[in-house]
Amino acid sequence: MDLFDSLKISASALAAQKTRINVVSSNLANIETTRTPEGGPYRKRNVIFRASNVGFQGNLDQSMEDSGVQGVEVSAIRSDPAPPKMVYDPSNPDANAKGYVAMPNINLMEEMVDLMTATRAYEANVTAAKSAKRMALTALQLSK
Numbered sequence: 001m002d003l004f005d006s007l008k009i010s011a012s013a014l015a016a017q018k019t020r021i022n023v024v025s026s027n028l029a030n031i032e033t034t035r036t037p038e039g040g041p042y043r044k045r046n047v048i049f050r051a052s053n054v055g056f057q058g059n060l061d062q063s064m065e066d067s068g069v070q071g072v073e074v075s076a077i078r079s080d081p082a083p084p085k086m087v088y089d090p091s092n093p094d095a096n097a098k099g100y101v102a103m104p105n106i107n108l109m110e111e112m113v114d115l116m117t118a119t120r121a122y123e124a125n126v127t128a129a130k131s132a133k134r135m136a137l138t139a140l141q142l143s144k
Contacts (some may be wrong), residue, residue: 015074031108032103043080106120
């Protein structure tokens with residue numbers, strides 16, 4: 001694995017974690033949204049990752065594939081199939097005949113932990129990219 005491979009891997013992870021952070025932020029922003037264009041409450045969304053070949057060459061990059069080194073990419077963003085939480089609030093305009101409102105199925109603590117995890121993974125990949133850059137600069141200085 002050369003310098004560019006490690007930079008490609010870090011770049012793919014940065015893009016994937018950025019998407020994850022955006023989805024978690026969307027979940028947190030809509031934690032009390034009871035109406036959506038699709039109808040009903042907001043549905044929590046989850047990011048699904050998969051291993052992939054990285055860089056512009058994708059599947060054509062045999063050196064990455066042969067070495068078993070792969071990056072990461074977002075495979076899908078899926079809505080959580082869990083049913084909405086039913087909260088008793090008869091004064092809410094979205095309440096049903098029994099006074100219950102369908103609220104998003106989002107747990108604040110889980111989302112905060114997911115956000116912190118994604119942020120730490122992002123930071124770790126920034127550090128890995130910086131380390132690869134430092135090694136390349138050191139190698140250039142040694143060749144002088």
